[in-house]
Structures are given as C-alpha cells and as structure tokens.
Amino acid sequence: MQLPLRHVILVLAGLAAPVLTHDAGARPGFRAQGDGDPERSLEDLLRQARAERDQVLSKLRATVEVILGQMESATVRVRPEEALELRKQMIALGPEIAPLLLASLRPGPDPSRGERFRAMEVVQVLRxxxxxxxxMQLLDMSQRGEAEGRVNALRVLATDPNPERVMDGVRTVHAEAQAGVRTAALLALAQLGSPDLAELLAADFAQVEVVHVGPLLKGLAQVERKEVPSCVSQLLATERATTLVAPLLDYYSASSKLFNDEEHLLALIQLACKPAIDGSDAVKILDTLSEFDVTVKGATKRALDALRESSQLKLRESTLVLLARSKDKGARRSLMQAFDERVKYSPASSSVYSQRGDVYYLIAEYQKAIKDYKTAISLQRGLASKGGAHLGIARSYARLKRYPDAEEYLSAAPVSMTTLRELANDPAFKVMLETKYRRAFHLRE
Structure with a gap:
C-alpha cells in the first residue's frame, strides 16, 4: 500500500503526540484493515510509512543539495537572475523539503560570500x-549557536503558519538576546502579530544601541501593523532621533505614504529644526521631502520659519526649495535670485547653468530645468563631463512623462552601467519603470 508523502508525515507527526492514538479510539493490539490486505498492525503501517518517507526524502535530498550548490555558484558569478530561478525550483519541490534546508540556515563561523548568500536564499524559500x-526546530535554532544562524531562523519563524505556537519562544529570545538577534526577534514578533508590539517597540527604541535601531527601522518598513507608524512618530520627538536621521529617512522613504500624513510630516520638520541636529542631517530631511513631492501648508509650513533665514547656506536653500515647491512665491524669489545673478555674471560657464537647472528641477519647473541643462551641455564643448546635465534632463523628462526623451538622455549620459542601474531607485523614474522604457536602466530581470 503506497501512502502519499503528506499523509506519511501526518502519521509520523502523530508519534510525537500519543493523544492521537487515544483520539482515534485505538488500543494496544489494534488491528487495521487495508484494501484487500490481511489484518496488519498499526506498527506495521508506521514502519512502512517511515520507509516510504525515507525513500522520498532521499530522492529530494539529492535534488536539494544540487540546487544549493548551484545557488552558491550563482553568487560567485554574480548572477541574481539565476539565483531567483533556482529559488523557484526549490519552492516547486514543496514544503516536504523544509527539514532538509534547516542546516543551510547556518552559514558557519567564517562564511564565504557564497555561503552567506545561499543561507539568505534558503531563508526566502522557507518563508x-x-x-x-x-x-519547533527553528525555535531551537534561534536560541543557540552563532548569531547569523539564529537571525536566519527568526526570519523564517516570522512567517510560521501557527503564530500562537511559536510566539512565546520568540518573545523569550527577544528578552534574552542582544544586538542583531534581539532585533530579528522583535521583527518576527511584529510579523507574527504579537499583541504587545507597541510596548516592545517603545522599549527597544529607547534602550538598544543606536547602531541596532537602523536595521530595526528598515525591517519595520516591511511590516503592516498600525502600531508601527505611531511608534516611529513618537521616536521622532525624542532627542535620540537626531542621531538616527539616516535610518529614519530610509523608513519613511520605504513607507512614503506617511509623507502625506500631517502628523508625521510635522514631526519630521520639527526634527530638522532641533538645535541638536547636525546641519547636514537637517538638509537631508528637507531634501527628502522635496524629492518625494511633499507639499507643506499650515502648521508644517509655519514650522519651517525658523530655517528660512538660516546662517547655513545649504540648509537655507533646502528650506526655500521645499517652500517654493509649495507655491510660496517669496521663497522662490529668494531662492532664484542668487542663481540668476551667477548666470548673469558667468554666461559662458557650463556649471552655473547646470546648478540653476538643478534648482529648477528641485522646485518642479521641469521645462526651465531642461533648457538650462541643455545650455550647460552645449557650453561644455568637448570637455569631460560626469553626466549630471544629461541625467538632469532625463529626470525632468521622466517627471513630465516624456519617457522616450528620458530614455534618449539616459543612453547618452557618460555614466557607467552600474550608475544606470542605481538610477532605477530614483523616485523620478518610479512610474517610468512600469513601462517598456525600463529597458533604459539595463536591469537584470
């Protein structure tokens, strides 16, 4: 009698829970009847089930080991598209292979790049x-061994189909672990639906080392829990936030819809105005808001008054850019005056036109930006160029939804293929990437 593998595993799982036998009404000496088979004991059936399981897993193990080796090789050859295909092949083998992959979650004490990548691919497969x-095996792995293997086990546990079964164990790991393991445990609890998430986040935001808050914020951007944005907004109001500007902006950039929330927008601007914040970090906040087409008004606009006349030129310019984008005519006039004068006194300078083009682009006057960028290119007269004006034109055309023109200038830009691929992450090209003109970025699909 041949049993389907899933039935085999269910039967064997019952061995770990004797209650199954009692629930089935079985007693010592119970005899089962097969189709046309003489009476056989339950022990005989289980023995056959184990043999069938071992036979199937043996075949799967050979296939899994081949694919794992190919995954590691794909990393060495820098072929992400190949690795993606291998991941799909692994997933197609079904959940029966999961126990065979657990050992690969631990890349070892001094892993190679390929071993580490393979472990991350296995995380994705198991998720x-x-x-x-x-x-239960993942819980055990999360509690002992090297940090990287524990973190990988927690990343898989975050998607466990029975959250109630593993949540207490993950909570214990979070309470006892340090650094990256603690962060991974908290992210797992967030994804598992822990009811005390808000309290856990507030405590970690206040207590863990600053270096570990960044990875936590990055992970939280992928978690759809209503408690998360509220906790991040509260973090913005603390003095600690002045040391976390980069990871905070990464979080908001990944959760860009929050830029349209008045509470979050005001909290970000107030952070930029804090006396303790570094000037360059304040500039990053304001430039990010402009980059994501944020409009300020009311309380958020008034909060910028403290920066309009800043003694730091770049901070003042970034403030005026954000206000000018929000149709503040006085801010636009103050902003453009200096750049217009530079063009007036250096009409043969490519750089001054390129700089004014940058400002026109920042305040969303894209046609004027294109005109200045083209003038800058014409004034270069064969001189070496870093491609800034070409890319500025491409961004402006993309904002205007003139994608063929954007593609033309991306192709003409004297930049590397790596730079082109990185430009695919620029918000200016977000919509363009959804069209056939994504080909301009030469992405590895």
Missing amino acids: ELRSPSIG
Whole structure:
C-alpha cells in the first residue's frame, strides 16, 4: 500500500503526540484493515510509512543539495537572475523539503560570500513554503549557536503558519538576546502579530544601541501593523532621533505614504529644526521631502520659519526649495535670485547653468530645468563631463512623462552601467519603470 508523502508525515507527526492514538479510539493490539490486505498492525503501517518517507526524502535530498550548490555558484558569478530561478525550483519541490534546508540556515563561523548568500536564499524559500513541520526546530535554532544562524531562523519563524505556537519562544529570545538577534526577534514578533508590539517597540527604541535601531527601522518598513507608524512618530520627538536621521529617512522613504500624513510630516520638520541636529542631517530631511513631492501648508509650513533665514547656506536653500515647491512665491524669489545673478555674471560657464537647472528641477519647473541643462551641455564643448546635465534632463523628462526623451538622455549620459542601474531607485523614474522604457536602466530581470 503506497501512502502519499503528506499523509506519511501526518502519521509520523502523530508519534510525537500519543493523544492521537487515544483520539482515534485505538488500543494496544489494534488491528487495521487495508484494501484487500490481511489484518496488519498499526506498527506495521508506521514502519512502512517511515520507509516510504525515507525513500522520498532521499530522492529530494539529492535534488536539494544540487540546487544549493548551484545557488552558491550563482553568487560567485554574480548572477541574481539565476539565483531567483533556482529559488523557484526549490519552492516547486514543496514544503516536504523544509527539514532538509534547516542546516543551510547556518552559514558557519567564517562564511564565504557564497555561503552567506545561499543561507539568505534558503531563508526566502522557507518563508515562502511556510511549512508547519519545522517550527519547533527553528525555535531551537534561534536560541543557540552563532548569531547569523539564529537571525536566519527568526526570519523564517516570522512567517510560521501557527503564530500562537511559536510566539512565546520568540518573545523569550527577544528578552534574552542582544544586538542583531534581539532585533530579528522583535521583527518576527511584529510579523507574527504579537499583541504587545507597541510596548516592545517603545522599549527597544529607547534602550538598544543606536547602531541596532537602523536595521530595526528598515525591517519595520516591511511590516503592516498600525502600531508601527505611531511608534516611529513618537521616536521622532525624542532627542535620540537626531542621531538616527539616516535610518529614519530610509523608513519613511520605504513607507512614503506617511509623507502625506500631517502628523508625521510635522514631526519630521520639527526634527530638522532641533538645535541638536547636525546641519547636514537637517538638509537631508528637507531634501527628502522635496524629492518625494511633499507639499507643506499650515502648521508644517509655519514650522519651517525658523530655517528660512538660516546662517547655513545649504540648509537655507533646502528650506526655500521645499517652500517654493509649495507655491510660496517669496521663497522662490529668494531662492532664484542668487542663481540668476551667477548666470548673469558667468554666461559662458557650463556649471552655473547646470546648478540653476538643478534648482529648477528641485522646485518642479521641469521645462526651465531642461533648457538650462541643455545650455550647460552645449557650453561644455568637448570637455569631460560626469553626466549630471544629461541625467538632469532625463529626470525632468521622466517627471513630465516624456519617457522616450528620458530614455534618449539616459543612453547618452557618460555614466557607467552600474550608475544606470542605481538610477532605477530614483523616485523620478518610479512610474517610468512600469513601462517598456525600463529597458533604459539595463536591469537584470
């Protein structure tokens, strides 16, 4: 009698829970009847089930080991598209392979780049498979061993199909662990639906080392829990936030819809106005708001008054840019005056036109930006160029939804293929990437 593998595993799982036998009404000496088979004991059936399981897993193990080796090789050859295909092949084998992958979550004490990448690919496979058979093993892995293996186990646990079964164990790891393991445990609790998430986040934001708050914020951007934005907004109001500007902006950039929330926008601007913040960090906040087409008004606009006349030129300019984008005519006039004068006194300078083009682009006057950028290119007269004006034109055309023209200038820009691929992350090209003109970035699909 051949049993389907999933049935085999369910039967074997029952061995770990004797209650199954009692629930089935079985007693010592119970005899089962097969189709046309003489009476056989339950022990005989289980023995056959184990043999069938071992036979199937043996075949799967060979396939899994081949794919794991290919994953590691794909990393060495820098072929992400190949690795993606291998991941799909692994997932297609089904959740039965999950126990065979657990050892690969631990890349070792001094892993190579390929071993580390393979471990991360296995994390993705197991998260997709969501096998209920490995939860307890993952919990055990998360509590002992090297940090990287523990973190990988927690990343998989975050998608466990039975959250109630593993949540207490993950909470224990969070309470006892340090550094990256603690962060991974908190992110797992967030994804598992821990009811005390708000309290846990508030405590970690206040207590853990600043260097570990960044990875936590990055992970939280992928968690859809209503408590998360509220906790991040509260973090913005603390003095600690002045040392976390970069990760905070990464969080908001990944959760860009929050830029349209008045509470979050005001908190970000107030952070930029804090006396303790570094001037360059304040500039980053304001430039990010402009980059994401944020409009300030009312309380958020009034909050910028403290920076309009800043003695720091770049901070003052970034403030005026944000106000000018929000249709503040006085801010636009103050902003453009200095750049117009530079063009007036240096009409043969490519750089001054390129700089004014940058400002026109920042305040969303894209046609004027294109005109200045083209003038800058014409004034270069064969001189070496870093491609800034070409890219400025491409961004401006993309904002105007003139994608063929944007593609033309991206192709003409004297920049590397790596730079082109990185430009795909520029918000200016977000919509363009959804069209056939994404080909301009030469992405590895």
